Amino acid sequence: MRKPLTLTALVALALGLGACAPSTEQPTDGTDAKTGTLRVWLFDEANRAAKEAVVKEAVAEFTANRPEVKVDVSYLATETRSEKYKGALNDPASAPDVAEVGNTDLAGLVAANGMADVTEDMAKWSEAGDLPKDLVKTVTVGDKAYGVPWWIGVRALYYRTDVFTDLGLRPPTSYAELVDAAKKVRAARKDMVGITVGGQYTFGAMPFIWDAGGDIATSSGGRYTATIDSPASKAGITAYTNLFSDDICPAKQCVDLTGGGTVETFAAGRAGMGILGNFSRSAVEAGAVKGKYAVVPLPGAKPGSIAPAFAGGSSLGVFRSATHRSLAVEFMQLLAGKKYGIKLYDAMGFVPAMKSARDEVTAKEPFLKPFIDTMDAGTRFVPVDKAWTTIDAEKIVPNLLQKVITRRATVDAAAADANNQITAAFAK
Amino acid sequence: MRRSATIRRQRLTPLWLLLPALVVLVPMFAYPLYQLGLLSLFDYGQPQVSGGVPARFVGLGNFRALFGDQVFWSVLGQTVVFAAGCVVVTLAVGAALAMLLTRVGRVARTVLSFAALAAWAAPAMTGSVVWLFLFDSNLGLVNEVLGLPGYNWLYERSVAFALVGAVVVWHSFPFVMITLYAGIQAIPESVREAAALDGAGAFTTFRRIIVPMLRPLITIVVIQSIIWDFKVFTQIYVMTRGGGIAGQNMVLNVYAYQKAFASSQYGLGSAIGVVMTVILLVVTLFYLRALRRSGEAL
Amino acid sequence: MIRRRLADTVAILVAVVTVFPIYWMVLSALKPTGEIQSADPRPWTLNPTLDHFRSALGVSGFGRYFLNSLTVALAVVVLSALLSFLAAVALTRFRFRSRTTILVMFLVAQMVPVEALSIPLFFQIRDLGRAVPGVGLNTLGSLVLVQLAFSLPFAIWMLRGFVAAIPAELEEAATVDGASRFTILWRILFPLVAPGLAATSVFSFIIAWNDFLFAKTFIISATERQTLPAALLVFFKPDENDWGGIMAASTLMTLPVLIFFIFVRRRLVSGLGGAVKD
Structure with a gap:
């Protein structure tokens, strides 16, 4: 009987450093196609149908005057979303254009070079001024914006x-x-x-x-x-x-x-x-x-x-390797805007991030008052890092x-x- | 070991037979394994993977960080004790029930083997969740039956480990039971009857007749149990909500996941993976050596 | 006779305890939510409801995910049976230089924590997909390949015992009769180790069916190629404790394995015994 492969040999094999280092992907900047399919990732919810209906409406509005564009929305389960994000980072070909991101997850994605810097796009957006400052901080890393706060929960x-x-x-x-x-x-x-x-x-x-x-x-x-x-x-x-x-x-x-x-x-x-x-x-x-x-x-x-x-909740962002950058920003702003913020509240009860939208839903729903009071008193956040x-x-x-x-x-x-x-x- | 004289002459034949398996295993196992060893020597996280940040060679830095971490050592000790307990109980329960199966009537045998198959079939995730529900402090049946409303089974370290251990045993004893039972069935009737005629009890029969005859099978069962129980993850992760109160029920695999993979520190995670593999390998080789000393070969 | 009866009773008691959690799972899946949340749980229900199953089956694309899972699991079972059979023959009927090394490597393969390997495997699959279409990221092929790799070491290790249990004289006699190597392999050895194959295929089936680590790692953007466990994870929300939904989803995940088990049970018991005569 021959001796089994010795431990030393195995360790040598495991540590056998070749000349090669582990794979590191250079970040790829996306492209800016104006036609084709826009890939959107949103979170799955227990009553997804209601959310889906709102999103479908937004998609219909978006594609109405962009006949050459299709929007493909998929819903990520909360449990698997971090794997999906990692997958999208590691394989840019699988990455979405627009993604919903848990607001505590955003900083990690930015550090991994996954999110597109949308500072300029936000500056140009008419509704940007309607966003509360404490919420804008949750999508700001350094002095750059990497998304839009979508809805919040306190x-x-x-x-x-x-x-x-x-x-x-x-x-x-x-x-x-x-x-x-x-x-x-x-x-x-x-x-x-x-x-x-x-x-x-x-x-x-x-x-x-x-x-x-x-x-x-x-x-x-x-x-x-x-x-x-x-x-x-x-x-x-x-x-x-x-x-x-x-x-x-x-x-x-x-x-x-x-x-x-x-x-x-x-x-x-x-x-x-x-x-x-x-x-x-x-x-x-x-x-x-x-x-x-x-x-x-x-x-x-x-x-x-x-x-x-x-300030819990989620934000919308554009992936760095998005293939339809401008379209992605436009769709993100449509969905995060006041109109769909209110519709999303009606469907799901998610409080919109936009100040004016927030006021509107509070007027409708007295239940929200203590929460809005809490938000108005100022919310805090985890380290954006x-x-x-x-x-x-x-x-x-x-x-x-x-x-x-x-x-x-x-x-x-x-x-x-x-x-x-x-x-x-x-x-x- | 019997040999087929004719086939043996064809020296290349085994290679051809192994080739299809190797075609899958070399790229899907050997190479990733090599990568794992390589990664363990680097500072390698998500910014390195996708952010264009160069991976930094840190030599044994990850291992140094790991061995310098007190928590690692206490988790390691805890894991060894817990896994050893699970292995021993699984083998004892499995073997005892296998012996029981040889002594019961057809109906009882069918019922028990179906029950065991059901436990075996339940995925670790669903099994853990169901048990957790049964032992829930407020909605659980167990507290209701025992008259312990609100009793928290996860509060004490040892009670929590015992509960999780019970689930691990529940999931894994069927493999031992059915394997050993099938093995016993394959022992010629005459041998077993001779033992019975000599007036040997169940335990003696098991030790004197069955253990020696089933040694190869027992070897497989023991090694597999060690490997599976040392790597236990789902049951601990689901039932103690990721390692118990203040991490009191942490085992190595969950620790690795929390420390490394959940926060994308792949270099450190790979180092833990290498350490776990080496520990298992050492344990297994010791066991195999002990077997060889008693006359058994791999 | 009394001893037999005592043994029977003990066996049935053990069976009841063993199967009880499964019973509780199915029962809770059928209970209306109010009864599940009652602080006074009862081991029966008078108002069974299919609501929880409806919501689990209502996961959009359930049928598709089910088919995906089944396809992957069956492909892994078949391929793993074939490959491990050939490898097991090589490792039992022949003695060659690196035999023991290969055997130990198969053991080592089972020792590596799967999570640790998922990172290098991801890149392997991605790069493979760029060269060979059909096995890259977002394909069922990638899942088959990886699950196959994870089930093979154990399958070969188990099957070795079964092959060894077959008397070599059978093959020798066949050779004398002028049978080709191919015939010996497929017409003589293969049918004889079939019970062993049943046993190992149970393991392969479980590995492939229960996996969600790779399903969630490799299937990134192609939702239509998602597998069932990964889809049912929606119900295992730690923060919502929808026990009825969890139990229904668990039941749906467990059933196919149970059916597969019952399907191969006879062979399983007779098969595992074959590993004895090493």
């Missing part, structure tokens, strides 16, 4: 009107009142948590950190510095993690909840309050608490203040929260740890 405080009335409570207007109300609900209703919060719910925790004056990182001169271990950030972390106590939301029950988990808990009637988005309304309406809840802005520490919310992909993928913030909640580490130790990890992510 979170606010949902509470149970029936329970609050029974217990003689009023919706909280400060953090102290929030804690107080939560404890009273929990004390009176054993099967409920005071407020449903989650250890994996980054965007539920961030408002507390922002409100305390902290942040994940601050930028100066285009460079980010991690600040999650600043005294202000730690105060915010403490405020959030203190909610995971037995008399509010017991750690055992709440530490591994994601944002979706808190929606489920609130919808099932097992929580007095919850930090849910305007986009969660249909899920809540489908649950046991239909008709028994109302929404107010999430209060900050200072009485009467509103804690800054995360490719490092966010790493920070998110490595779950640095949830791990920090969970360590503190389970008392496996002190706030100081956990925040210092997370700060190092975030610093390392920016250094890459």
Whole structure:
């Protein structure tokens, strides 16, 4: 019997460096064909038909006076979208012209040289002035624009009107009142948590950190510095993690909840309050608490203040390797404009990014008022840097929260740890 | 090993027979494997892949970063213990049920083998989701039956590992059971009857008669279980939501995914891949060597 | 007799526990949403509904995706059976210099984490597609090729035992009778290892059917070539916990494998035993 291939030989094979280096694709700038098929990627949704109808209408309008152009729209599942983007980056032939991009994903795509710089196109667009500044920042890397904010979602405080009335409570207007109300609900209703919060719910925790004056990182001169271990950030972390106590939301029950988990808990009637988005309304309406809840802005520490919310949502952008650059920009602007923004709201309940469109839908729908108030108070965002992909993928913030909640580490130790990890992510 | 004298003379024949498989495997496996080794020596991320940024040769830098990371070592230790537990339990359950199958009536045998096939057929993703639903703290049947409303099975590290381990075993014992049962069936009846006449119990029969006769089959089963369980991904990823509370249930494959692939650090990811492969290889070679010492050959 | 009865009872109990999660999956898929979300779950339902299945089947292009998945899986099963049979014969009936090396390489191949290989494979497929049409990105051919590569090492490794179990005298006798090498391979050996092929094809089928890593990596812009698992991922939304939809989608994903299993079951059990007499 011959000896099997030895380990050394295998390692030698694995490390056997030839002269060749790994494949690196030079970025290809797209072309600007004026005819043919425009490829558009949008996100798939649970009730896609409604979204599809709006998009079809936009396509019909777009092609009406461009008979030589066809628009091919495909819908990407949320779960597979990052692979699709990577595929489009690595194989420009498969890339779309226009794509919907989760607003936290954009910076990574820009760093990978995937998105076209549309600064000039935006400057020329008549509707550009209608976009709020804090949202424009979410599509701006350096001083260049790489897309248009399309729709936004923010979170606010949902509470149970029936329970609050029974217990003689009023919706909280400060953090102290929030804690107080939560404890009273929990004390009176054993099967409920005071407020449903989650250890994996980054965007539920961030408002507390922002409100305390902290942040994940601050930028100066285009460079980010991690600040999650600043005294202000730690105060915010403490405020959030203190909610995971037995008399509010017991750690055992709440530490591994994601944002979706808190929606489920609130919808099932097992929580007095919850930090849910305007986009969660249909899920809540489908649950046991239909008709028994109302929404107010999430209060900050200072009485009467509103804690800054995360500006979630999605943007539209043009891929750098788009083959129909001008057409792509035109279609992007059509879809992101006020007209289709309002139509999309009517179909899906997504709040349009455009200020005037936002005003119009609020007038129609009183439910939105607390959310719009929150937006008007100013929204915040994650670092617009490719490092966010790493920070998110490595779950640095949830791990920090969970360590503190389970008392496996002190706030100081956990925040210092997370700060190092975030610093390392920016250094890459 | 018996040989076919006639065919043996044709020296080139094996090459021709292997050729079709190699045509697929060399470009689809060997070359990417070589690329994997190569990538592990570079700083290679999405900006390098598509952004025109040159890939930077970092030598063993990725490996140094990995070995210098405390988390890596604790995850590695955890993975080895978890995988070993899963392998042992899977083999024990599979072997015990295979023996059981030889002693039951036709109906029971058919029922059990169908049940096992059903568990085997369930994709890892769906199996994990169904179990998660059964053990859900609020909507789950298990808490309802046990009278533990709201009990969180994922809170304690060991309980969470046990639950995920149960799912891994559920998915993989059918392979062991059916393979060993089929093996036992192939052992001549007379040998088994002789053992029974000697008054040997199930356990003795298994150890004295079946294990020695089925050694080649057991070798395959053991090696495959080691490989599969060491690389477990879906069950952990889905059930503990990506590694458990504060990463307490992290295993190597999920760690690699989170650390490297989800954020497109392909160089680092490749380094982890190389390390995992080498570890598995060492374990397997040790096992094969131990077998050879006891007289078995590959 | 009592011992037999005890053994029967234990076996049936184990079977019930084993199959229970599958039962629960199908049951939850049939329950109306209100019952799924009730805090008082019951192991039956009086109001079965097909709503969840309807919404899963309503994924536009379901039939197309199903066909794509089936095509890929069957192509992989057939090709993998053929190629692994030939390779297994080479590795059992012949002794040659690099035999053990090749065997160990097949093992190594199974040890590499798939995610790690998906990056180099992507470029390989892209470049291959530029040279050979039909196996590049966005084609079902690429999925067949990659899945084949991933199922072959294990198939060959398993099949080796089956081929070894066939007495060499059979081939020798055939040779004496003047049969050609081709005849020996296809007329004598092939039918004899058929049970083994059934066993290994189960693995190939599962690998090919369940894959979504490569489906989502390689099928980028051609939505009409998407496979079923990748399409059904829509239902596995971590944030929405639509358990009914998840369970219906899971059921639809599991069923074809189960049917394939039942189809080959007999051969499977007799087949796996063949690997004994190495």
